[in-house]
Amino acid sequence: MSDVNKVMEVARRTAPRELFDHNLVREFVCDGVIYERRPARTPEGEVVDGLYNAWIWLNNPRQYNSYTTEMVKGVIHAFRRASNERDVACVVFTAVGDKAFCTGGNTKEYAEYYAGRPQEYRQYMRLFNDMVTSILTCDKPVINRVNGMRIGGGQEIGMACDFTIAQDLARFGQAGPKHGSAPIGGATDFLPVMMTNEQAMWAGVMCEPFSAHKAYRLGMIIDLVPALKVDGRFVPNPLVWTDRMVDEYGRFVYGEYKTGEAAKEAKALLGRGEVDLSLLDQKVEEYCGKLLLTFPECTTKTIEELRKPKLEAWNRNKEDSRAWLALNMLAEAKTGFRAFNEGDKEIGREIDFVALRKALAQGAAWTPELTEALMPHAGKQR
Numbered sequence: 001m002s003d004v005n006k007v008m009e010v011a012r013r014t015a016p017r018e019l020f021d022h023n024l025v026r027e028f029v030c031d032g033v034i035y036e037r038r039p040a041r042t043p044e045g046e047v048v049d050g051l052y053n054a055w056i057w058l059n060n061p062r063q064y065n066s067y068t069t070e071m072v073k074g075v076i077h078a079f080r081r082a083s084n085e086r087d088v089a090c091v092v093f094t095a096v097g098d099k100a101f102c103t104g105g106n107t108k109e110y111a112e113y114y115a116g117r118p119q120e121y122r123q124y125m126r127l128f129n130d131m132v133t134s135i136l137t138c139d140k141p142v143i144n145r146v147n148g149m150r151i152g153g154g155q156e157i158g159m160a161c162d163f164t165i166a167q168d169l170a171r172f173g174q175a176g177p178k179h180g181s182a183p184i185g186g187a188t189d190f191l192p193v194m195m196t197n198e199q200a201m202w203a204g205v206m207c208e209p210f211s212a213h214k215a216y217r218l219g220m221i222i223d224l225v226p227a228l229k230v231d232g233r234f235v236p237n238p239l240v241w242t243d244r245m246v247d248e249y250g251r252f253v254y255g256e257y258k259t260g261e262a263a264k265e266a267k268a269l270l271g272r273g274e275v276d277l278s279l280l281d282q283k284v285e286e287y288c289g290k291l292l293l294t295f296p297e298c299t300t301k302t303i304e305e306l307r308k309p310k311l312e313a314w315n316r317n318k319e320d321s322r323a324w325l326a327l328n329m330l331a332e333a334k335t336g337f338r339a340f341n342e343g344d345k346e347i348g349r350e351i352d353f354v355a356l357r358k359a360l361a362q363g364a365a366w367t368p369e370l371t372e373a374l375m376p377h378a379g380k381q382r
């Protein structure tokens with residue numbers, strides 16, 4: 001072991017009298033994003049005096065931790081702060097509660113403010129792009145602690161992180177083409193880097209949610225832990241197959257959702273249990289502890305290099321994506337996000353895709369009447 005006192009004595013003698021502040025703004029206050037400095041720990045769990053990990057929390061659980069415009073600003077500031085704080089070793093990006101890490105952009109804002117206002121959405125997309133870039137260029141390793149579902153833009157900011165550790169009830173997936181958007185806030189750049197192109201194609205287009213175990217099987221997350229406690233014992237997510245890799249025909253079943261009787265039984269078990277994220281926290285601390293025991297600059301350089309496939313794709317496309325998404329607020333996004341916002345479980349939250357395709361096949365124009373007629377509540381008494 002080194003002589004810690006001697007090391008600190010060198011630090012005292014060589015450190016400048018006053019350290020410069022490299023932040024653009026001293027403090028940014030936003031209720032929707034919490035910045036927490038948690039004492040760093042060794043892999044054995046011992047607290048390390050004077051070193052921290054920055055835990056950045058999305059705090060909008062009522063709306064599944066979707067990010068509002070203010071929250072996007074908050075995330076950018078938080079990542080810049082974590083980069084600049086000299087005593088911060090790792091960043092943990094997570095969210096409040098056990099339902100959702102993040103389900104993307106706030107559909108209420110999208111439907112009630114941005115719909116029909118491409119110039120406003122263009123400005124929003126500058127912030128969104130900066131948020132993704134702030135994660136991909138963070139000077140510290142970033143762990144995404146997936147406390148619950150990671151959907152749409154939530155999946156995009158999650159995939160921008162360097163590592164993902166999930167509680168195994170979490171669902172992953174895109175939302176775009178079902179809700180009037182294209183998943184070009186990072187998903188089309190990152191998915192093909194993190195799984196095969198064929199799987200990325202299906203995930204990006206179809207928006208079918210997939211399980212944490214499937215994400216683990218595909219190699220897009222580094223670890224997962226059980227979160228369901230039944231009769232005091234942790235059990236793996238009962239909704240998916242975890243005890244075998246393939247079915248009798250050799251097709252993958254590990255991580256696929258159960259159907260029929262098996263699904264019914266699984267739901268009953270789920271109903272008897274309670275969600276406990278203590279193993280998730282333990283696992284995240286363990287990974288932070290391992291990362292602590294490395295040379296900081298060598299680790300940063302390694303991460304910067306390994307981020308390049310994601311970052312290069314992102315940089316190549318992000319400005320075009322911004323322009324396209326802004327104009328799309330005049331047509332499909334305006335309609336799709338309004339449908340989600342104005343619909344509900346009973347009448348549905350998606351438009352009638354067949355009716356739209358039939359109308360477009362006849363050369364219909366995107367008039368306000370077309371949008372109204374496509375709403376799930378159109379023609380229904382409210």
Ligand SMILES: CC(C)(COP(=O)(O)OP(=O)(O)OC[C@H]1O[C@@H](n2cnc3c(N)ncnc32)[C@H](O)[C@@H]1OP(=O)(O)O)[C@@H](O)C(=O)NCCC(=O)NCCSC(=O)C1=CCCCC1=O
Pocket residue numbers: 062063064066103104105106107108128149151152153154175176179181182184185325340
């Ligand atoms: C599939 C869902 C994520 C979860 O479905 P379910 O479990 O059935 O829960 P819900 O009843 O739908 O939701 C619970 C309440 O949370 C509200 N909620 C959920 N997501 C959002 C959101 N993103 N914004 C605002 N509020 C949200 C929901 O309304 C419910 O509250 P209520 O009061 O109504 O009971 C499902 O919720 C879902 O599909 N959510 C929307 C996902 C989505 O479309 N996200 C936006 C994708 S687009 C995006 O993120 C983009 C990023 C940048 C680039 C451009 C872009 O499009």
